[in-house]
Amino acid sequence: MSTVVAHEPPLLAVLPDAAAAERAAAGYREAYAAKGFGAGMAAFIAMASWQGEFTDDYFAAPAADPAAFGLPAEDDGARDDPLLSERSWQVVGYRADIAALAAAPTRIVIGYGEESTGTVTARTSTAIAGRLGLQPVLFPSHHGGFTGPESGYPGEPEAFARTLRGVLDRIS
Known part of the structure; x- marks a missing residue:
């Protein structure tokens, strides 16, 4: 077998909070599209490490700082990361x-x-x-x-x- x-x-x-979770996932993709890898990955890490349901507190929090995670703040212009781009939606x-x-x-x-x-x-x-x-x-x-x-x-x-x-x- x-x-x-x-x-x-x-x-x-x-x-149970699927709509809010999908909104949170859209947030890291939007950060990536607007500001590049560092911003997108910082937003992804913030989402992935959030404890519990995605509440108003999650969405009211300031954008995650790439430097806090040792990530680059500058945008290299690439938008081909499979985790952070729209391609990830096929999974999540x-x-x-x-x-x-x-x-x-x-x-x-x-x-x-x-x-x-x-x-x-x-x-x-x-x-x-x-x-x-x-x-x-x-x-x-x-x-x-x-x-x-x-x-x-x-x-x-x-x-x-x-x-x-x-x-x-x-x-x-």
């Missing part, structure tokens, strides 16, 4: 067919990183898992918890791998 492990799937439509705007997923012969595992608890991707993971009648798996570290120091934002790849191996061993 096949298995798919979806780690922090950012499918905003499953959230996707509407999963929950009934088809639940009926699929493939085993589905939904997980999120312990450092992501409360953020949008932990919330989407929990919501999708719940709709599928599953418990999400808590993985060590963060969204990129499987990455090493070469990533610039290292996770805990060995611990992540142990958890993944345990999940796969339990369902194979």
